Amino acid sequence: MKWSISAGRIFGIKLRIHLTFFLLPLFVFFSDIKEGFGQAGLSVLFVCAIFACVVIHELSHSLVARRFGREPKSIMLLPIGGVATIDMMPNKPLQEIVISIVGPATNIVIAILLALVGGSSMAVALKNHSNLTASEMFIFDLIAANIMLAIFNLIPALPMDGGRVFRSILALKFGFLRATLWAVTIGKAIAVLFVVLGFFYNPWLALIGLFIFSGANSEKQQAIYLTMLAQRPPDLTIPPEYINLGQDDRLP
Ligand SMILES: [Zn+2]
Numbered sequence: 001m002k003w004s005i006s007a008g009r010i011f012g013i014k015l016r017i018h019l020t021f022f023l024l025p026l027f028v029f030f031s032d033i034k035e036g037f038g039q040a041g042l043s044v045l046f047v048c049a050i051f052a053c054v055v056i057h058e059l060s061h062s063l064v065a066r067r068f069g070r071e072p073k074s075i076m077l078l079p080i081g082g083v084a085t086i087d088m089m090p091n092k093p094l095q096e097i098v099i100s101i102v103g104p105a106t107n108i109v110i111a112i113l114l115a116l117v118g119g120s121s122m123a124v125a126l127k128n129h130s131n132l133t134a135s136e137m138f139i140f141d142l143i144a145a146n147i148m149l150a151i152f153n154l155i156p157a158l159p160m161d162g163g164r165v166f167r168s169i170l171a172l173k174f175g176f177l178r179a180t181l182w183a184v185t186i187g188k189a190i191a192v193l194f195v196v197l198g199f200f201y202n203p204w205l206a207l208i209g210l211f212i213f214s215g216a217n218s219e220k221q222q223a224i225y226l227t228m229l230a231q232r233p234p235d236l237t238i239p240p241e242y243i244n245l246g247q248d249d250r251l252p
Contacts, residue, residue, distance in 0.1 A: 004076060013062050014074040015055070024079040046138060050145050051077060053110055057149065058084040060106040061099055061161075068095045080208050090176035090226045093168035100164035104150035111146040114139050158187035159215035180223035187216040 004016040025044045032040040055075065061084045062072030073085040089095065118139035125132050132140060154162035163183050170179035191213035198206025 007077075010055070010059060010075070011063060013059070013072050015077070016074055017077045018079070021077050021079050042134065042138070046141065049138075049142055050149075051082075053107060053142070053146055053149065054082040056110065057103045057106050057153075058082040060102045062086060064102045065099045068092070068099070070095075070099075078211075080204065080211055088222060088226060090171075090223070090230065093171040093176075093179075096168040096171075097165050100161040100168070103161050104153045107146040107150040107153075111143045111150075114143045114146070118143075155190060156183075156186060157190035157212050157216070158183040158219050160187075160212065163187050163216075177223050177227045180219060184216045184220045184223075187219075188213055191216065 003020070004018045007015040007017050009015060025047050028043045028047050029040045032043040054077065058075040062075060065072050065084075065086045070087045070089060073087070076083045076085070086099070118136055122132060122136050122140060125136060153160055154165075156162040156166040158164065158167055158180070163186075166186070167179045167183035170182055173179075174182070191209045194209030194212065195206045196209075198204065198209055
């Protein structure tokens with residue numbers, strides 16, 4: 001994990017922060033400084049709150065994977081989101097569906113909890129046609145961000161959660177490798193669309209597109225490797241007659 005620093009462990013899982021991540025709060029701070037130091041600080045706090053939700057999202061994948069006996073290796077924070085690294089099990093599509101879907105579901109649960117905390121005072125403000133306070137606005141935006149995170153992660157582009165669910169559904173019928181190749185093709189098509197749209201409208205979308213494209217390639221390589229590993233002969237030990245070499249033996 002080059003260019004990343006350790007941020008400790010959560011539930012025994014390594015949390016790492018990619019150095020490029022720190023560009024995001026800096027960018028947000030200097031973008032909003034024209035609206036005052038307080039507003040810029042609040043924007044940075046909001047970014048931190050979103051990424052706390054991202055960590056909870058990745059943690060939910062990791063902890064559910066652990067319940068299935070798979071080892072969550074690490075959680076990495078990047079400026080475009082989080083990545084949970086978990087051992088891949090090609091022959092467990094139903095497990096993969098549960099592990100993948102729990103992330104977006106966690107964001108929906110966070111949104112509901114936030115609505116329960118701030119919903120009543122927000123409803124009163126809206127009823128009285130008064131403006132939301134800064135804290136109400138903060139909670140409102142965080143609810144919206146969590147709903148967006150859930151929807152965005154469900155886009156069926158491997159390696160995103162929706163892509164993993166899509167691959168696993170295909171794998172039930174076509175097997176892991178063919179399912180992965182299909183999901184990678186669709187993931188790359190969506191990635192190219194993101195890059196093109198992002199180029200015109202939003203640079204972050206273009207970055208996410210590039211991330212999905214390179215992630216889809218890694219998924220393909222990993223699927224080929226795991227399939228070859230599963231198909232290797234069951235016993236590759238060398239027959240005894242080939243290893244009984246004495247000190248004085250010479251190769252021909
Ligand atoms: Zn996820």
